[in-house]
Amino acid sequence: MAILFDQIVIQTVNGIVTGMILALVASGLTLIFGIMDVVNFAHGELFMLGAYVGTTTLVATGNFWVALLVASVTIALLGAALQVTTLRPLLGRDPLTTILATFGISLVLQNYALWQYGPVARKIQEPFTGHFKLFYLEYPWYRVAIALLSAAIIGALWLFLKYGTYGIWIRATTQDRIMAAAMGIPVPLVHTAVFAIGAGMAAASGVLFGPLVGVNHAMGLDWVLKAFIVVVVGGMGNLGGSVLASIFVSLLEAYASLWVSPAQAVIVSFVVLILTLLFRPTGLFVPTPK
Amino acid sequence: MTSLGNGRAPLIRVDGIHTYYGKSHILHGVSLEVGRGEVVGLLGRNGVGKSTTLKTIMGIVHPTQGEITFEARPIARAAAHRPARLGVGYVPEDRRIFRLLTVMENLRTGLDRPGMTEARRQALLDKVYHYFPVLAERRSQAGGTLSGGEQQMLAIARAMMLEPKIILLDEPTEGLMPRMVAQIREIIDVLHRDGVAILLVEQNVPLTLEASDRVYIMEKGVVRHHAPAAELRLDDAVIHKYLGV
């Protein structure tokens, strides 16, 4: 029994770490959907390209934190460019067109990465090694650092939305884009900015997660699927909900891997998704509208 | 007859606009004008296109034909946020308060503009709090928790934050208790005294005739009658024809 308790604690820590990265990816996704009703199928590729830009910057500068910053900013700009050229002209059209557009972008970006960086996985070195003793495990400090950093980034986003000068523009446009324009808010610009922010956050997650897995052109696929599940479970457009849902689903998966293999533990997230859609389709953490 | 006849350029001129919702042809060539500082009423039965006219001016829908100018600048096909930036305020029929933003944040959507010093912001806020004290009380409350009447006050205050040259009011007294209708009437006067022009769409005929300088009456997507309010107050026949049964 003592061993089981240890394992539960370890899985809790693992679940929270994975959950926070997932939250970082999912926040961008839910923010984008909430404000412009775009289901961004290219989000995983922005994550992946962020990781790649991180590897090259790391090689060039040797500094992990610079790589994190450069990757986030570069991919944010890429996101802005993509939104302006391919999504802005589609505003107000059938949602299917934006899904097709972002899906197309994801294919282009995946193949670009393959062409640019080759099929061999790359590695990002952690900025610091070092472990602490968690029961019988040598637990890397870096994993804890990821969770804290993700939380910090999401926290900064939340503060910006709530109190920042342009946070009000974003929140007003999310709630009622027509009335926001009638108040002089430049809605197209706000849309581009939010897409850029979402892309930047995805890129940051890619760099942060890079040291834990290999960086390859397909790394986005797993994550974007999980991120979509979490966005639905948390309530589409609901930032707090997606964070809670990320942690919730990741914890469940982590606990499930105590009994089944991690590959099978993934089933948990799908079960949660199905249950959510059946019983609380607006989101687990969202009060059901009357 | 749509021109002001006094030689001054109008603040807003709407010229022969046709607006569609999908295939539904709502406006069949609407023309009207509002001069600087004027209160102009727009009357007509339900469904004639009064709200659509305001929405077209505000850039919420684009006309397929015709032109709209603000201070001689064409705005009919401009980006949706242009009219507000130029000085057109809008108070829609369903108020459209940002429900999840607080009262203060709602006001800030109009208050947070380039060139707004702290002093000017405070002066504007003091002004609306003076005329709508309930908004001061509820400033940290979410917009969605306000009553219908309070939301109407907030919608008007929010438009005032833009320091507009003209405010488009769409049925501001609909569904309000008489006491609040009087408050609306008062704020129209206040705005008028401040030199803000008003284009007032209303179902409340006596209020409109009392508050307006001139009145247009619409029927089936066109302006059918135009007269100074003073004249219309005595013209029961026209009122009955276009507004009665």
Place this chain on the structure above:
Amino acid sequence: MPADSPAPLLRTEGLTIRFGGLTALNDVNFAVAPGEIRAIIGPNGAGKSTFFNCVTGVLRPTAGRILFNGEDITGLAPHRISQKAIARSYQITNILPNATTLENVRIAAQSRRHAWSLLSHHRAHRDVLDRALAVLAALGLKGKEDELAANLSHGEQRHLEIGIALATEPRLLCLDEPTAGMSAAETHDTMELVRRISRDLTILIVEHDMQVVMELAQRITVLHYGEILAEGPPAEIQQNPKVLEVYLKT
């Protein structure tokens, strides 16, 4: 209603519908005689659409009864109401844009007859085709049978909408703002159409256009805040002080 008039085709007794704290219809006692053209008017929010929704089974009343031809139809599902020969046109057109004009009407006509015959070809049902062609003629759309419905003008589409309702061989036809968004010319055509089809039908029409109401209706029911404010022939309603007050707030 006068003592010697025929039994009403549609009647409501104490019809009430509440949505939470809002009473949309309050104790409405309505009756329309067979063959009548009755207009229902009233300011925004008076309950006109809600009334239609109750009669056509879209909404279930909170209290009261609806009787059609003496039969209680309260709370019946919309497809059942349609089987009872009540048809309705909508403010937002419900036509099938990618089908031809004839197909739109024929599908509706087919629902009334041979709805369940799986094995025979639809072209074998000559009676359905004849009915559809007759409806198109009444609509003034003869010659446009093979035109895709999406390509019709707005006015023609609204007429087609009425035609679809007509093809189900109703005894009561409910028209919901049939002239909304129409020009004066299209409105005139619609009035002609309603007059043409009114011979064998009872018609309820919700409208804002007073000219249409005054010229078409034999009787008018005025709704206000969910209650019947006044009822009577157009001339009477025009002079009714309570009605004037509501419309002009004088």
